[in-house]
Amino acid sequence: MGLAENLATYLEVAGTLFAIGTFGFLARRNAISMLMSIELMLNAVNLSIVAFGAFIPTLQTQGAVIALLVIATAAAEATVGLAIVIAIFRNRKTPLVDEYDAMRR
Amino acid sequence: MRAWLYLIAAAIAGGIVATPAILVFVLFGGTFDDALFAALATLLIVSAIAVVTMRDIIRCGLAMIVSFLALAGIYVILRAPIVAATQVLVYIGAISVLILFAIMLTQEKVAPTKLVFQTQAVPGAVAAIIIALLVSITALGTDWKASADRVRAATEQVASLLFSSYVLPFEVVSVLLLAAVVGGVFIAKKERRPEPGSDI
Numbered sequence: 063m064g065l066a067e068n069l070a071t072y073l074e075v076a077g078t079l080f081a082i083g084t085f086g087f088l089a090r091r092n093a094i095s096m097l098m099s100i101e102l103m104l105n106a107v108n109l110s111i112v113a114f115g116a117f118i119p120t121l122q123t124q125g126a127v128i129a130l131l132v133i134a135t136a137a138a139e140a141t142v143g144l145a146i147v148i149a150i151f152r153n154r155k156t157p158l159v160d161e162y163d164a165m166r167r
Numbered sequence: 168m169r170a171w172l173y174l175i176a177a178a179i180a181g182g183i184v185a186t187p188a189i190l191v192f193v194l195f196g197g198t199f200d201d202a203l204f205a206a207l208a209t210l211l212i213v214s215a216i217a218v219v220t221m222r223d224i225i226r227c228g229l230a231m232i233v234s235f236l237a238l239a240g241i242y243v244i245l246r247a248p249i250v251a252a253t254q255v256l257v258y259i260g261a262i263s264v265l266i267l268f269a270i271m272l273t274q275e276k277v278a279p280t281k282l283v284f285q286t287q288a289v290p291g292a293v294a295a296i297i298i299a300l301l302v303s304i305t306a307l308g309t310d311w312k313a314s315a316d317r318v319r320a321a322t323e324q325v326a327s328l329l330f331s332s333y334v335l336p337f338e339v340v341s342v343l344l345l346a347a348v349v350g351g352v353f354i355a356k357k358e359r360r361p362e363p364g365s366d367i
Contacts, residue, residue, distance in 0.1 A: 065191060065201040066244055069313040070306050073367045075208045075241070077302030079215055081295040086219030088291030089284045093322050094269055095224060098231050101262065105238055107229055108250075115243045115264060117313040126320035127329050133250075134340045138347035139264045144269040145351035151273040160285055 080106035084161045097101045098139065099123035104136045184210045204244050211237040223285050232263045238334055246319040 065071055079102060086099030108129050115125010151157055154164075191197040197205075213235065217230040235258040242251035270334035285291075329337055 065197055066204040067200075067316050069311050072209075072241075073306035074303050075211065076301055077306060080302065081299035082212070082215045082219055083202050083297055085291050085295035088294060089288035089356060090219065091282060091285050092224055094266065094273060095219070095227060096211040097269075098218055098227060098266060101231065101258075101266075102218060102234065105235070105258075109241065112245050112247050112250055112320075114185045116247060118311065118319070119314050121174055121262070122318050123320045123324045123328055126325045127246070127333050129250045130253055130325075130329065131333070131336050131340055133253055134344060137257055137262060137346050138260055140265055141351040142354070143267055145355035148269060148355045151291075156242070156275075157273045158281070159179055 070114055072117075073110055076106045076110040076113065079103075091160055092157050093150070093157050094144070096159065097143050099145065100143070101136065101140065104132065104139075108132050108136075131144040148160065180213075183213060193240070200244055207237045207240040210234075211241065220283075224274060225267070228263065228267050228270055231266070232259055235259050235263065242264065244317075246317045250319065251323050258311045 083099045083101075083106060086102065090096055090099065111125050111132065112129045113125075114122045115123065115129070118125075124156050137146035146155070150162065154162060155163075184206050187209045188202040191205040192199070192202035195201075203250075213233050214230045214234040218227050218234060221230065222229050235254060239251045239254040242248075242254060
């Protein structure tokens with residue numbers, strides 16, 4: 063059947079995961095939920111990078127290297143994003159993004 | 168009573184994860200790798216859906232850890248063990264703990280009773296479904312010139328490549344991490360002097 067020996071199945075899983083992350087980012091009200099959705103999307107992209115690295119001969123082992131760099135960048139993004147959320151929470155006393163309306167009033 | 172409910176929920180979750188693996192393994196005659204991939208992919212997708220839909224945010228965080236773990240298993244199936252180890256170390260060990268601490272610092276007691284989704288949830292769902300369809304059409308319709316089986320990303324080769332061709336991105340990432348840590352501490356630690364009458 064070759065489910066695990068086929069590049070397209072990995073890409074399907076990655077695309078589905080990316081779409082779920084997109085929905086969470088667009089739909090959730092909580093700022094930390096939105097950050098978690100961004101992590102899901104980064105994971106989906108990383109999965110597709112590793113799958114390409116495993117299946118495309120010219121990308122052999124380069125996919126794993128690029129994936130490691132992406133993971134490090136995602137860690138930096140999570141650090142700064144959560145720090146910003148905590149700083150905003152300290153000022154506004156709420157984690158819900160639709161109550162951050164200081165620039166609209 | 169509640170313990171029974173939790174047991175039933177655990178049984179249902181285990182069934183949801185095990186069913187595709189059994190189907191692939193028994194009915195369609197897949198290999199052990201196929202069955203494992205089916206189970207892990209199902210676990211990944213189901214826990215990701217739980218992350219974006221559950222009401223209690225601490226449960227969202229725990230479901231996120233499950234999805235990271237399932238993804239690490241998929242990396243192992245893809246024969247990239249160093250990426251799987253890094254996934255466990257960085258995502259489960261560092262980012263999840265960071266997110267759980269942020270949840271602990273920012274949640275109020277009444278938060279679980281409030282609305283979970285914004286008013287734009289339905290357009291967001293439509294956009295997500297369109298993205299999923301486009302990605303799947305592209306993934307299935309393109310000839311990727313892929314090799315017949317997975318090539319193992321041996322750790323020695325990854326290390327030699329990382330420290331020869333990719334040494335400049337490696338150094339840039341280390342500087343970026345330092346800058347992110349310093350900036351994160353600065354932003355999150357900044358104390359504001361209480362001024363009477365100030366709004367923001």
